[in-house]
Amino acid sequence: MKGEEAEVVPGGVAFSGDWRACYAVNLWSRVASRVLWRVSQFEVRNEHELYAAARAPDWGKLFGVERTLRVNVTAQKSPLKSLEFATLRIKDAVCDRFRDEAGRRPDVDRARPDVRVHAFLEGSRATLYLDTSGEPLFKRGWRSGAGDAPLRENLAAGIVMLTGWRPDEPLLDPMCGAGTFLAEAAAMARARAPGAKRAFGFEKLKGFDSKVWKQVREEGGVVEKSPRLYGSDNDPKAIAAARRNLAEAGVERWVKLERADVLEREAPAPSGVLIANPPYGERMGSPEALARFYPKLGDSLKKRFPGWRCYIFTADLRLPKLIRLEPSARTPLWNGALECRLYRFDIVSGSHRK
Numbered sequence: 447m448k449g450e451e452a453e454v455v456p457g458g459v460a461f462s463g464d465w466r467a468c469y470a471v472n473l474w475s476r477v478a479s480r481v482l483w484r485v486s487q488f489e490v491r492n493e494h495e496l497y498a499a500a501r502a503p504d505w506g507k508l509f510g511v512e513r514t515l516r517v518n519v520t521a522q523k524s525p526l527k528s529l530e531f532a533t534l535r536i537k538d539a540v541c542d543r544f545r546d547e548a549g550r551r552p553d554v555d556r557a558r559p560d561v562r563v564h565a566f567l568e569g570s571r572a573t574l575y576l577d578t579s580g581e582p583l584f585k586r587g588w589r590s591g592a593g594d595a596p597l598r599e600n601l602a603a604g605i606v607m608l609t610g611w612r613p614d615e616p617l618l619d620p621m622c623g624a625g626t627f628l629a630e631a632a633a634m635a636r637a638r639a640p641g642a643k644r645a646f647g648f649e650k651l652k653g654f655d656s657k658v659w660k661q662v663r664e665e666g667g668v669v670e671k672s673p674r675l676y677g678s679d680n681d682p683k684a685i686a687a688a689r690r691n692l693a694e695a696g697v698e699r700w701v702k703l704e705r706a707d708v709l710e711r712e713a714p715a716p717s718g719v720l721i722a723n724p725p726y727g728e729r730m731g732s733p734e735a736l737a738r739f740y741p742k743l744g745d746s747l748k749k750r751f752p753g754w755r756c757y758i759f760t761a762d763l764r765l766p767k768l769i770r771l772e773p774s775a776r777t778p779l780w781n782g783a784l785e786c787r788l789y790r791f792d793i794v795s796g797s798h799r800k
């Protein structure tokens with residue numbers, strides 16, 4: 447695969463490469479939300495300039511007029527007053543360009559478009575992209591059991607990666623909900639492509655090369671480890687949802703699930719990695735109830751998990767104080783618009799008590 451010049455940029459990673467690289471990143475990235483292909487970049491001071499610049503690319507070379515379209519606009523410090531109007535102008539520009547060339551305009555479909563055009567307006571700079579992913583990449587095509595407040599798959603995969611978990615270490619999620627961490631960890635260990643069960647936007651673009659796509663799909667991963675994964679939750683409905691999801695993801699045989707209270711369950715091995723995403727917010731537990739729960743969680747980890755690296759992902763920034771354990775790392779992360787932390791606690795018997 448040729449993917450060159452990868453570079454971290456605000457909100458993502460930029461890289462250049464051929465279509466094979468684009469197909470492969472869509473199929474294999476566990477952490478990306480979308481892969482966008484840059485069509486053009488220009489300066490804009492007003493809606494007229496935006497319209498003219500968005501009409502310039504020969505869109506008909508990129509996708510057929512029979513495809514349905516949706517335009518999304520994101521703006522930061524843009525001189526344009528209305529995002530809605532900017533969206534409309536870009537949509538008109540693309541459609542007018544089609545009418546000029548083909549005598550017909552593509553239809554708009556906001557719910558299930560074939561093709562998505564994204565515009566990012568940052569100050570006076572505008573960039574137009576074609577979305578090669580389609581539905582966002584965290585939709586792996588296997589989740590049916592939702593559970594309460596499940597994490598997005600790409601966030602869960604990123605958290606598993608941040609823990610440095612290796613497939614030969616036991617991994618436990620004692621508040622597993624719909625089993626997202628477990629499914630992602632199992633898929634990593636078994637080298638399952640996260641996008642193996644879904645369709646992609648690039649399949650609807652002109653120039654889509656089904657032969658190359660077939661080759662990319664057949665290349666596959668090589669790691670064939672047998673991971674030891676454990677999940678528990680005190681809610682039987684969560685266990686049922688996790689069981690369904692793991693089965694749909696095709697990884698149920700690697701995960702031992704049971705119904706248990708995190709405050710009572712034993713460690714399944716002398717050492718390993720524990721990842722938990724406790725409930726937070728009014729919807730899943732009042733702040734007072736959680737403030738009573740965290741010290742008990744700290745006691746339980748201390749008592750039953752010496753030798754384990756424990757990671758807790760939460761939006762509740764009171765946690766480290768209330769759990770009464772000293773975090774050895776805290777990584778800021780965003781869950782959508784919600785600021786969160788991934789706290790690491792190394793449990794060693796008799797130490798680290800606050």
Ligand SMILES: C[S@@+](CC[C@H](N)C(=O)[O-])C[C@H]1O[C@@H](n2cnc3c(N)ncnc32)[C@H](O)[C@@H]1O
Pocket residue numbers: 593594595596597598602620621622623624625626627678679680681684706707708709723724725726
């Ligand atoms: C925020 S959800 C976890 C979501 C999960 N990470 C996912 O992606 O699906 C929190 C989970 O903790 C579980 N839970 C709450 N209190 C618990 C306890 N004392 N013992 C075990 N599980 C508990 C809830 O049933 C819920 O499924």
